[in-house]
Amino acid sequence: MDALFSKIEAFDTITIFRHIAADADALGAQFGLKTWIQETYPNKKVFALGNDTGPKANLFPPIDVARDDQIQHSLAIILDTANAARIDDSRWKSAAYKIKIDHHIFVDAYADEEYIEDRKGATCEILADMFQKKGLCLSKTCAEYLYGGLIADTLQFSIQATTPEMLRCGAYLVEQGVDVAKVNEQNFSKSWKEFEFETYIRTHYTLMDECIAYIIVHPSDYERYDLTLNQAKEKVYALSKVHEFQAWALFIETGQEQGESVYNGSLRSKNIEINDIAMSYNGGGHRFACGVKGLKEKDIQSLLQDLSKRMRKEKS
Ligand SMILES: [Mn+2]
Structure with missing residues (x-):
């Protein structure tokens, strides 16, 4: 994963993509990563892209608007998407360099670099794990986006893929200030x-x-x-x-x-x-x-x- 951090450092513009019909993990990973990059590198331009924001859109800021030339010069990070056909916004193809981060079972290779951990419960877990291993402090906002995706995809740490590492990722995010009751309510209560x-x-x-x-x-x-x-x-x-x-x-x-x-x-x-x-x-x-x-x-x-x-x- 160190290559990911050096790529983020190298590019002035970073575009973050995810799958169509976005769910809480796709959006949580997208905005969690965007928040961390912006807080760490305030001078970089970071865009969270995609048209089909799905039922959880109300929990997140609006999707960004990027020009074609901005995408062409960008590092594209594509989250939570196993196959190219499911990437929301086809302009990802034009990006200067592409990195995939995903926890689905492998379908196709579409990026220059691919990090696939299909035993992980959520893409948010992969990101949290990566931040935790680097010993980073996250803002509460960033941690809550990631925690929301983590509990959504893992049904509050209850699925087969639940491991001690996953729970340690959860604990790490809570240490960063996550309001556990609030994020649970947002993700699991209904109209x-x-x-x-x-x-x-x-x-x-x-x-x-x-x-x-x-x-x-x-x-x-x-x-x-x-x-x-x-x-x-x-x-x-x-x-x-x-x-x-x-x-x-x-x-x-x-x-x-x-x-x-x-x-x-x-x-x-x-x-x-x-x-x-x-x-x-x-x-x-x-x-x-x-x-x-x-x-x-x-x-x-x-x-x-x-x-x-x-x-x-x-x-x-
Ligand atoms: Mn997911």
């Missing part, structure tokens, strides 16, 4: 309408093989709760934390193709790896939490069969 939509999910899901819970959602199902597609998609967790459920999934209609509905899906598994299944349906992500896209109804049924086979195999 009444979101709560009502979760109730909808829990009363309309289908249970398969007594261990796979899933729901297929159409725009009319979430629009009546004033939710956007990205907000609705996150609610897959409404089916989590049930003893009997080994895997759960939410499929959401994203449009129509030749008169047929097309869906994206979020898949979760308690402790059986399923990311290879996601990969065979235009998806990927993490071992126990992944996404799929561009599915027709028949693909959903076939994916569910694959999940069912996997769960049965592991049980026997």
